[in-house]
Amino acid sequence: MKRRWIAGAAGLAALFLGAKLYAAPDNYDAVERGRYLVTVGDCVACHLVQGTAVGNVPTGGSAFAGGRAIETPFGNILAANITPDRETGIGSWSEDQFYRAMHHGVRANGDRLYPAFPYNYYTRVTREDSNAIYAFLRTLEPVRNAVDRNALPFPLDIRAAMIGWNMLFFEPGEYRPDPARSAEFNRGAYLVEGLGHCGACHTPKNRLGGDRDSLHLAGGPIQGWYAPSITGDERTGIGAWSVEEIVQYLREGRNTRSAASGPMAEVVQYSTSLMTEADLRAMAVYLREQPRRAAPAAPPAALAADDSRMRAGEALYLDRCMACHRRDGAGVPGIFPRLAGSQVVQQDGTETVLRVVLQGTRAAYSPHAPTSPAMPAFGWRMDDAQVAAVTTYIRNAWGNAASPPTTDDARRMRERLSDRVE
Ligand code: HEC
Ligand code: HEC
Ligand code: HEC
Structure with a gap:
C-alpha cells in the first residue's frame, strides 16, 4: 500500500520534472523514492539552472544544474550544480560525502556550506532517505555548468566562518520520532522540520541569520515578503484552519481563506502540489498542534474607523x-x-x-x-x-x-x- 502511493506520487513528479533516466538503475525502488523525496525537499526551486523563467518547469539535468541566486540578508549565494557532472557537479561524490553535506553542511572537499542550502533542516533526514536522494540524483543527465560559488562580501566569504555559525545555531541530528505522538504527527514533524524546511522561511531570524527558536514557525520577513505564522495561533497562525483547508492550500495553492503568492507559490508549484495526500495531511496535523508562540509585541488595537x-x-x-x-x-x-x-x-x-x-x-x-x-x-x-x-x-x-x-x-x-x- 505504502509502496503504491510512493510510486504513484513519484510517477507524477517524474511527469512534472520530465526527468530522463540517464542509465537504467538496478536500484529502481531507491531511485523512485529519491525522486519523490527531492520533490518534498523542493531542491528544484533553488537548483534549477539560472535563467529559467519564473513559473516554468525545467526538465532533466537542467532542473538541477544550479546558478540561481538565493537571496540572503548577507548577499546572494548561488546554488550549486548537483547533477552528476564530475567537474562542475557532484559526479565524483560518494554516498557518504553526500550524506555529510545533507547532515553537516560540509562539502566533499571539507569546505563548509552556507545555510542558504538549508542543511540545518536537512540534517533531520534519515540516512536511508539521503541515500535514496543520492541514488536519484545519480540517474540525472550530467550537465556541465560551472557556478561561481564565492560571491559573498568580506568577511563572510570565508567559509571557515561557518564553523562559528554552526556552533551557535546548528544542531545536527536525524529526526527522532516522539513515541507519545501518533505516527501521523511524527511523519508530519519529519517532513516539516526536515526536507520541507518550512522554518527556513516561516521562523524569524536573528541578526546573524540563525533561527529564533523561541518563535519557531511564528512568521518572519523573507526575501521582501512576509511568511506568516503557521503555528496553531488562531489570529495570526492557522489554528482556525481545518486539516482539509491546510491540505487544500498546500495542494492547490489556495483555499477559501488565502492564496499563495511569491515564494510560497513556488513551494506549492515545485513541491507540495506534487506530494501525496497522506503526507500533506501529516504536515497539517503537525502544524495545527504547534503551540501559539508569543509574538514580539502584543496584538495591536484596531485603528478607529474615523481615523x-x-x-x-x-x-x-x-x-x-x-x-x-x-x-x-x-x-x-x-x-x-x-x-x-x-x-x-x-x-x-x-x-x-x-x-x-x-x-x-x-x-x-x-x-x-x-x-x-x-x-x-x-x-x-x-x-x-x-x-x-x-x-x-x-x-x-x-x-x-x-x-x-x-x-x-x-x-x-x-x-x-x-x-x-x-
Ligand atoms: C533554499 C534553496 C535551496 C534548496 C531548497 C536546496 N538547496 Fe542545495 N544548495 C543551495 C545553495 C545556495 C548551495 C550552495 C551553498 C554554498 O555554496 O555554500 C547548495 C548546495 C548544495 C550541495 C553542495 C554541492 C557542492 O558542490 O558543494 C548539495 C549536495 C545540495 N545543495 C543538494 C541539495 C538537495 C539534494 C536539495 C533538496 C533535498 C537541495 N540541495 C535543496 C540552495 C538550496
Ligand atoms: C521560500 C520560503 C517559504 C518556504 C520554504 C515555505 N513557505 Fe509557506 N509561505 C511563505 C510566504 C512568503 C507565505 C505568504 C504567501 C502569501 O501571502 O501569499 C507563505 C504562506 C504559507 C501558508 C499560508 C498562511 C496564511 O496565513 O495564509 C501556509 C499554510 C504555508 N505557507 C505553509 C508552509 C509549509 C507547510 C511549508 C513547508 C512545507 C512552507 N510553507 C514553506 C514562504 C515559504
Ligand atoms: C481584478 C481583481 C482585483 C482587484 C481590483 C484587487 N485585487 Fe487583490 N487580489 C486579487 C486576486 C485574484 C488575488 C489573489 C492572487 C493570488 O492568488 O496570489 C488578490 C490578492 C490580494 C491580497 C493577498 C491576499 C492573500 O491572502 O494572499 C491582498 C492583500 C490584496 N489582494 C489587496 C488588494 C487591494 C488593497 C486592492 C485595491 C488597491 C486589490 N487587492 C484589488 C484580485 C484583485
Missing part, C-alpha cells in the same frame, strides 16, 4: 479594490481571496501587503488548479501615501487589527522592488 488614514484608505478601497474583494472584504471563494479575518493581511510584518498592492501577484500554478486569477499591480497608479492608506485600511477594517504601514514603508518597498532582478 483620517482609515477614511482615506476606505475611499481608495471602494474605488480600486471592492469590485474583486467585495465591500465587506469577504472576497469570492476560490477566485478573490478574503481580506476580512485574513492572516496574511494582519501579519506583524507589512512586507506582503505592501508588495502585493504595489506589484500585483498571480496565484500558484498547480496541476490541481491550473487557471490562476491575478491581482493587478497598483504601484503605477497609486503614490506611496495612497498605498499606505489602503493597506492601513484593509489591516484595520471588518474586525481586522494590525499596525498601519507608513508612507515611508511603502516608499522603501517600492525602491526595493525596483532594484530587484527577477
Whole structure:
C-alpha cells in the first residue's frame, strides 16, 4: 500500500520534472523514492539552472544544474550544480560525502556550506532517505555548468566562518520520532522540520541569520515578503484552519481563506502540489498542534474607523479594490481571496501587503488548479501615501487589527522592488 502511493506520487513528479533516466538503475525502488523525496525537499526551486523563467518547469539535468541566486540578508549565494557532472557537479561524490553535506553542511572537499542550502533542516533526514536522494540524483543527465560559488562580501566569504555559525545555531541530528505522538504527527514533524524546511522561511531570524527558536514557525520577513505564522495561533497562525483547508492550500495553492503568492507559490508549484495526500495531511496535523508562540509585541488595537488614514484608505478601497474583494472584504471563494479575518493581511510584518498592492501577484500554478486569477499591480497608479492608506485600511477594517504601514514603508518597498532582478 505504502509502496503504491510512493510510486504513484513519484510517477507524477517524474511527469512534472520530465526527468530522463540517464542509465537504467538496478536500484529502481531507491531511485523512485529519491525522486519523490527531492520533490518534498523542493531542491528544484533553488537548483534549477539560472535563467529559467519564473513559473516554468525545467526538465532533466537542467532542473538541477544550479546558478540561481538565493537571496540572503548577507548577499546572494548561488546554488550549486548537483547533477552528476564530475567537474562542475557532484559526479565524483560518494554516498557518504553526500550524506555529510545533507547532515553537516560540509562539502566533499571539507569546505563548509552556507545555510542558504538549508542543511540545518536537512540534517533531520534519515540516512536511508539521503541515500535514496543520492541514488536519484545519480540517474540525472550530467550537465556541465560551472557556478561561481564565492560571491559573498568580506568577511563572510570565508567559509571557515561557518564553523562559528554552526556552533551557535546548528544542531545536527536525524529526526527522532516522539513515541507519545501518533505516527501521523511524527511523519508530519519529519517532513516539516526536515526536507520541507518550512522554518527556513516561516521562523524569524536573528541578526546573524540563525533561527529564533523561541518563535519557531511564528512568521518572519523573507526575501521582501512576509511568511506568516503557521503555528496553531488562531489570529495570526492557522489554528482556525481545518486539516482539509491546510491540505487544500498546500495542494492547490489556495483555499477559501488565502492564496499563495511569491515564494510560497513556488513551494506549492515545485513541491507540495506534487506530494501525496497522506503526507500533506501529516504536515497539517503537525502544524495545527504547534503551540501559539508569543509574538514580539502584543496584538495591536484596531485603528478607529474615523481615523483620517482609515477614511482615506476606505475611499481608495471602494474605488480600486471592492469590485474583486467585495465591500465587506469577504472576497469570492476560490477566485478573490478574503481580506476580512485574513492572516496574511494582519501579519506583524507589512512586507506582503505592501508588495502585493504595489506589484500585483498571480496565484500558484498547480496541476490541481491550473487557471490562476491575478491581482493587478497598483504601484503605477497609486503614490506611496495612497498605498499606505489602503493597506492601513484593509489591516484595520471588518474586525481586522494590525499596525498601519507608513508612507515611508511603502516608499522603501517600492525602491526595493525596483532594484530587484527577477
Ligand atoms: C533554499 C534553496 C535551496 C534548496 C531548497 C536546496 N538547496 Fe542545495 N544548495 C543551495 C545553495 C545556495 C548551495 C550552495 C551553498 C554554498 O555554496 O555554500 C547548495 C548546495 C548544495 C550541495 C553542495 C554541492 C557542492 O558542490 O558543494 C548539495 C549536495 C545540495 N545543495 C543538494 C541539495 C538537495 C539534494 C536539495 C533538496 C533535498 C537541495 N540541495 C535543496 C540552495 C538550496
Ligand atoms: C521560500 C520560503 C517559504 C518556504 C520554504 C515555505 N513557505 Fe509557506 N509561505 C511563505 C510566504 C512568503 C507565505 C505568504 C504567501 C502569501 O501571502 O501569499 C507563505 C504562506 C504559507 C501558508 C499560508 C498562511 C496564511 O496565513 O495564509 C501556509 C499554510 C504555508 N505557507 C505553509 C508552509 C509549509 C507547510 C511549508 C513547508 C512545507 C512552507 N510553507 C514553506 C514562504 C515559504
Ligand atoms: C481584478 C481583481 C482585483 C482587484 C481590483 C484587487 N485585487 Fe487583490 N487580489 C486579487 C486576486 C485574484 C488575488 C489573489 C492572487 C493570488 O492568488 O496570489 C488578490 C490578492 C490580494 C491580497 C493577498 C491576499 C492573500 O491572502 O494572499 C491582498 C492583500 C490584496 N489582494 C489587496 C488588494 C487591494 C488593497 C486592492 C485595491 C488597491 C486589490 N487587492 C484589488 C484580485 C484583485
